[in-house]
Amino acid sequence: MPSPRYWREVPSRLRLEAARCSSCGKVNYPPRPICPGCRGEKSEPTTLSKTAKIITSTVIHIAPDDFLFEAPYAIAIVETPEGARFMSQVVDCDPSSIGPGTDVSLEFRLIRKEARSGILCYGFKAVPTASWEG
Amino acid sequence: MREVAIVAAGMTPFGELWDMSLRRLFAEAALEVVKKAGVDHLDSIYVGNMSGGCFVGQEHLGPLMADQIGMAGVPSTRVESACASGGIALRTAFFEVASGASDLVLASGVEKMNDGADATNVLATAADQELEVYHGITFPGLYAMIARAHMAAHGTTEEDMSWVSVKNHRHGALNPKAQFPLEFTLEQVMNSTPVAEPLRLLHCSPVSDGAAAVLLCPLDQAKKYTDQPIKILGTGQATSAMALADRKDPTFLDSVQLSAERAYTMAGVRPGDIDVAEVHDCFAIAEICCIEALGLIEKGQAAGAAAAGLTALGGRIPVNTSGGLKSKGHPVGATGIAQAIEIFEQLRGEAGKRQVQGARLGLAQNMGGSGASSVVHILERT
Numbered sequence: 001m002p003s004p005r006y007w008r009e010v011p012s013r014l015r016l017e018a019a020r021c022s023s024c025g026k027v028n029y030p031p032r033p034i035c036p037g038c039r040g041e042k043s044e045p046t047t048l049s050k051t052a053k054i055i056t057s058t059v060i061h062i063a064p065d066d067f068l069f070e071a072p073y074a075i076a077i078v079e080t081p082e083g084a085r086f087m088s089q090v091v092d093c094d095p096s097s098i099g100p101g102t103d104v105s106l107e108f109r110l111i112r113k114e115a116r117s118g119i120l121c122y123g124f125k126a127v128p129t130a131s132w133e134g
Numbered sequence: 135m136r137e138v139a140i141v142a143a144g145m146t147p148f149g150e151l152w153d154m155s156l157r158r159l160f161a162e163a164a165l166e167v168v169k170k171a172g173v174d175h176l177d178s179i180y181v182g183n184m185s186g187g188c189f190v191g192q193e194h195l196g197p198l199m200a201d202q203i204g205m206a207g208v209p210s211t212r213v214e215s216a217c218a219s220g221g222i223a224l225r226t227a228f229f230e231v232a233s234g235a236s237d238l239v240l241a242s243g244v245e246k247m248n249d250g251a252d253a254t255n256v257l258a259t260a261a262d263q264e265l266e267v268y269h270g271i272t273f274p275g276l277y278a279m280i281a282r283a284h285m286a287a288h289g290t291t292e293e294d295m296s297w298v299s300v301k302n303h304r305h306g307a308l309n310p311k312a313q314f315p316l317e318f319t320l321e322q323v324m325n326s327t328p329v330a331e332p333l334r335l336l337h338c339s340p341v342s343d344g345a346a347a348v349l350l351c352p353l354d355q356a357k358k359y360t361d362q363p364i365k366i367l368g369t370g371q372a373t374s375a376m377a378l379a380d381r382k383d384p385t386f387l388d389s390v391q392l393s394a395e396r397a398y399t400m401a402g403v404r405p406g407d408i409d410v411a412e413v414h415d416c417f418a419i420a421e422i423c424c425i426e427a428l429g430l431i432e433k434g435q436a437a438g439a440a441a442a443g444l445t446a447l448g449g450r451i452p453v454n455t456s457g458g459l460k461s462k463g464h465p466v467g468a469t470g471i472a473q474a475i476e477i478f479e480q481l482r483g484e485a486g487k488r489q490v491q492g493a494r495l496g497l498a499q500n501m502g503g504s505g506a507s508s509v510v511h512i513l514e515r516t
């Protein structure tokens with residue numbers, strides 16, 4: 001990943017910066033020029049909470065190159081109290097112990113090492129705060 | 135708009151075709167069509183292809199492919215919409231003929247996936263690179279998330295999904311062009327190696343090479359090229375949010391429903407009128423989601439449809455008589471055209487042991503990404 005491409009995403013990826021639509025109130029993460037819910041063009045900056053709930057998840061066994069040595073690993077779509085949904089790995093747990101409904105906290109972690117650029121890529125990973133009864 | 139017909143079809147076998155290059159695959163399918171129809175020229179060519187660039191380092195497929203079949207000079211355009219590239223190439227060709235701009239248009243699709251590139255990484259380019267792939271998701275992983283949400287919300291089981299694979303392999307075993315023309319038992323599917331939980335290897339379509347092509351012309355000229363033209367009665371296309379997280383309900387493929395509604399409206403038919411359907415079963419859960427979104431199976435019954443035999447040959451609405459992507463193979467850019475060819479053959483009564491008796495109306499649904507693109511065609515026997 002070339003460094004400008006990584007640098008551009010720093011506010012949302014590393015600081016969880018989002019935008020609350022001034023017309024419909026939807027929280028868009030990462031921020032966009034126009035709200036996908038109502039096409040409103042005005043928004044207020046906001047920062048996401050560092051807690052969330054798992055909407056759905058999987059355990060990856062056949063992994064992409066950059067994650068080869070981490071498999072099997074859990075990854076989920078999580079939703080914060082503000083209603084923002086996004087993809088996040090779920091760590092510090094037995095991957096089969098999490099699923100839809102699991103409460104998680106969001107913690108700043110290393111996501112991947114980019115071999116060609118040498119950049120260490122950071123972001124948030126989810127850590128379960130309760131176990132799943134799936 | 136003019137009425138449009140498909141008058142000829144050509145297709146390579148699907149599989150790991152080590153002796154066939156990207157260009158050779160295209161040429162084989164395209165020349166089969168040109169010969170069958172007996173045409174000495176084409177007015178235009180569309181080439182559906184997801185990722186010649188990533189798979190074999192080759193872009194600019196329009197002129198390359200026209201040249202390969204001795205048609206340099208003819209307008210030729212590559213169409214990309216991930217795994218829906220073929221279906222959308224067909225739709226683009228349809229409009230060029232319907233508009234009156236051209237009379238003889240080749241709609242094709244081709245993909246060379248087994249030439250050294252890492253297919254997992256290439257296929258992931260159809261997902262959102264910044265929001266999804268960055269975090270380590272794979273394509274099977276996205277559909278696994280759809281599956282797990284479906285299980286939690288609707289009580290769908292691993293066994294339900296496994297029956298889809300068993301059924302499609304039973305169909306594919308009857309298809310001489312299928313990559314894996316063999317049957318599997320429910321136990322074999324359910325015990326196959328995990329890929330992305332809850333999806334196992336035998337819930338996933340394979341990595342394939344292949345090409346497919348059809349020739350379109352105005353319906354009122356079709357008898358010049360064949361005794362049995364098949365009319366394109368309706369076409370519909372839709373998009374949805376690119377990232378799975380940005381859709382209200384991860385179990386509902388809204389683009390599939392929207393594209394189907396548009397095709398049904400244009401065709402003036404209802405889901406219950408369809409006699410045979412090819413749907414985008416890139417993963418077993420996708421067939422379950424698609425047959426419900428297409429209205430082919432009532433809400434709430436889709437998960438159990440394969441186990442109950444509703445979607446098998448001889449069932450109420452046979453789905454994926456070709457074997458589907460699962461058994462026939464899934465050279466991504468070619469898939470949408472290959473689906474249309476199965477329907478074309480069914481409606482002409484040429485499907486051999488896979489024939490749905492008396493089929494008059496058929497539907498082909500082709501999807502890209504985790505459902506961000508969908509395109510539906512409805513074909514009719516003339």
Ligand SMILES: [Zn+2]
Nearest residue numbers: 021024035038
């Ligand atoms: Zn809004």
